[in-house]
Amino acid sequence: AQKITQTQPGMFVQEKEAVTLDCTYDTSDPSYGLFWYKQPSSGEMIFLIYQGSYDQQNATEGRYSLNFQKARKSANLVISASQLGDSAMYFCAMREDNTGNQFYFGTGTSLTVIP
Amino acid sequence: NAGVTQTPKFQVLKTGQSMTLQCAQDMNHNSMYWYRQDPGMGLRLIYYSASEGTTDKGEVPNGYNVSRLNKREFSLRLESAAPSQTSVYFCASSEWGGPKETQYFGPGTRLLVL
Numbered sequence: 179a180q181k182i183t184q185t186q187p188g189m190f191v192q193e194k195e196a197v198t199l200d201c202t203y204d205t206s207d208p209s210y211g212l213f214w215y216k217q218p219s220s221g222e223m224i225f226l227i228y229q230g231s232y233d234q235q236n237a238t239e240g241r242y243s244l245n246f247q248k249a250r251k252s253a254n255l256v257i258s259a260s261q262l263g264d265s266a267m268y269f270c271a272m273r274e275d276n277t278g279n280q281f282y283f284g285t286g287t288s289l290t291v292i293p
Numbered sequence: 294n295a296g297v298t299q300t301p302k303f304q305v306l307k308t309g310q311s312m313t314l315q316c317a318q319d320m321n322h323n324s325m326y327w328y329r330q331d332p333g334m335g336l337r338l339i340y341y342s343a344s345e346g347t348t349d350k351g352e353v354p355n356g357y358n359v360s361r362l363n364k365r366e367f368s369l370r371l372e373s374a375a376p377s378q379t380s381v382y383f384c385a386s387s388e389w390g391g392p393k394e395t396q397y398f399g400p401g402t403r404l405l406v407l
Contacts, residue, residue: 182335213395223336223383223398269335273394280351281326281396283335 180204182270184284191260192292198245199255199287201270209275212253214244217267217286226268229253260291295319297399299384305405306374314369314402316384324387325367326351326396327359329380336383342367374406 183202191197203212214226229237229244237244245254257264270284300315318325323344328336328351338351342361356378358370367386371378381403385396 187333211394215398221381221401223385225395225397228395271336280338280341281336283328283337285333285335 180284181282182272182284184270184287186287187285188288188290190290190292191257191264193262194259196256196258197260197289199257199268199270199289201253201255201284203251203253203270203272205251205272205274207274207276211273212244212246213271213273213281214242214253214255215269215271216264217269218263219266223269227255257289262291262293265289265291297384297386297397299382299399299402301402302400303403305407306371307407308375310374311370311372312374313371314382314384314404315366316368316399317366318384318386318397319365320386320388320397321364322386322388322397323364324389325361326385326387327357327367327369328383328385329353329378330383330401331380339369339382374404376406378404379406380404 210231212229216224227237227239227242229246236246241258243256267286269286272282297318326341327339330336337353340359342348345364348359360368381401383401384399387394387396
C-alpha cells in the first residue's frame with residue numbers, strides 16, 4: 179500500500195488566489211511527521227512546512243499552511259495569495275517514528291500559477 | 294555554509310561502466326540519505342546512513358553500494374550501470390533520524406546510462 183498518496187498530478191491557480199494541494203497518508207504508527215517540499219524547475223528540493231502527529235494546531239509558515247485532519251489521515255497544503263514563483267512540483271512526505279530514517283514521498287503535484 | 298553538495302551535476306555512462314556519486318554536508322548532521330527520482334515516481338530511498346559507520350538499505354538498493362566515509366561524506370557507487378539506473382539522484386542529510394526532522398537536499402545529479 180502507498181504510504182503517501184497525492185491524487186492531483188497537475189493543478190492550475192490564478193495569481194493571488196489560494197490553492198489546496200491534497201495529500202493522504204497511511205500509517206499505523208502513532209508518532210509521525212508530515213512534510214511538504216517544493217521542487218522548482220531548477221530541480222532542488224526546498225522544505226516548506228512540517229506537521230507532527232501530536233501537534234494540536236495546524237502548521238503555518240508564511241503563505242503556507244497545512245490542513246491536518248488526523249482522523250482522515252490527510253495533510254493538505256494550502257498556499258495563499260499564489261505568486262508566479264509558486265509554479266513548481268510539490269511533494270508530500272512522511273516519516274514514522276518506528277522507521278525514523280526513512281522518508282516516504284508522494285508522486286507529487288505540478289502547480290502552475292496563471293498570471 | 295554550502296549545505297549539501299553533490300558531484301558531479303551531470304554524467305553520461307555506457308552500460309556496464311562504473312561510477313561514484315559524491316555527497317558532502319557541512320551542517321554536522323548525523324544522518325545521510327541517497328534517493329533517486331524518476332518521472333511520476335516521486336523520490337525513492339536507495340540507502341541511508343543513520344550515523345557515521347552505519348548504512349542500511351532503503352526501498353530500491355539493488356545495483357548500488359554506499360560508503361559513509363566520515364561524518365561529512367556519503368558516496369553512492371554504481372558498479373555496473375544499467376539503463377534502468379538513468380535517473381536524478383539526490384543526497385540529503387538530517388541532524389538525526391527523528392520523525393520531526395526535515396531533510397536538507399543537495400542539488401541533484403542527473404545520470405544518463407546509454
